[in-house]
Amino acid sequence: MFRHAGDFTKSILAGALCLAGTSSFSALAEPPDFAPNPSAAWFAYSREFIPPPSGAGPVGPLPGHRHVSNDEFRLTGKQATFALGDPDSPILKPWAADKIRERNATLLSGKPLFSPHASCWPIGVPGFLLEPMTRPMYFVQGPKEVVMILTSFMDVRHVPLTDKHSANVLPSWYGESIGHYDGDTLVIDTVGIDERTQVDGYGTPHTKELHVIERLHLINGGEELEANFHVEDPGAFTRPWDAIQRFRKYEATVAKMPVNSIPVLATPEEGPLTEAICSENPNSFLGLPAMPIPQAAKPDF
DSSP, X not given: OOOOHHHHHHHHHHHHHTTTTSXXXXXXXXXOOSOSSTTOOEEESOSSOBOOSSSOXXXXXXXXXXXXXXXXXXXXXXXXXXXXXXXXXXXXXXXXXXXXXXXXXXXXXXXOOOOGGGGTOOOOTTGGGGOTTSSOEEEEEOSSEEEEEETGGGEEEEEEBOSOOOSSOOOBTTOEEEEEEETTEEEEEEEOBOTTSOSXXXXXXXXXXOEEEEEEEEEGGGTEEEEEXXXXXXXXXXXXXXXXXXXXXXXXXXXXXXXXXXXXXXXXXXXXXXXXXOOOOOSOXXXXXXXXXXXXXXXXX
16 A cells, blocks of 8 residues: 655655755755645546647647537537547558548448447556546555556556666556656656557557656646656657646535536546446447457466
C-alpha cells in the first residue's frame, strides 16, 4: 500500500527547511500534489487531444465530421456520433493513414465500431489521458512510485520514480513507465507499449517503437491539471509530435451540486476511489464481431 501524497510532500518540505538560507534552497521546488485528500480526482474536458501552439500536433477530426460524444449527448441531447479521424494528417505514414481511412469507411457505411476499451481491453498510452471524462482519474503519490487509476474499468498505470528503464523492456498494455519530478512537474517516460493499443479515439495505430514523454503539472491556481506530452514513433509517424490534455477537479465539480443533476457525468457520488469492474466477455458487443479476451498463454520470461 502506497502512502498518501500528502505524507510525501511533508517529508520533502521537512528536508527543504534544513537548507533554508543556503543557495541550494532556491533551486528546490515543491513537487505537485495531485491528490491532497482521498476524494481528490480529475476528469478531462474533452476526448480529443489539444494541438500544441506550434509545430506538429496529433491527428485531428475528419473535416466536416465533428464528433459528438456520449458526454455531450447527456449534456445537450444531440445525437452522439463516432469519432472520425483525418487520414490526411501530415504526421501519418501511409500504412497508418490507411488504417484510419479503413475505420472511417466502416463507420460512414453505417456500421458501428467501438473502441477496444469498450470490450475491457486496456487503453494504452497516451490514450489513457483521454478516458477520465465521465468517471474520474485518481493519483496515489508515494516516495518510490506514482500510481494513476481510471475509475472506469479500473485501469492502473504504475510509474516507478527512477531514472532508468529496464535493460530488456518487454511489451505490455501500458508499457514501462519511469518518472521523476522536475520542479512542480511530474515527468513520465514510457516505452514498450503493446501494439494492440491505439494512440487516440480515432483508431490511430502505432508500432513497438512508440515512445511517449508526459509532463503533468497543475495550472490555474491548482484548479486544473495539464498534461503536455511528446510522441515519437518512426514506424507509424513521419515526425515527432506534441499534444495537450487538460483536466478539471472532479471533487470541486460534484461538491457544487448533486452529482445526479450533472448531465455530463456518469459517475458515483463524491468520495474516495470506488471499484468498477469490467467483466471479460467472449460474446459480441451489440451484435458486432466479438473481440477475443486477452490471455497470458505463455510466460514473458
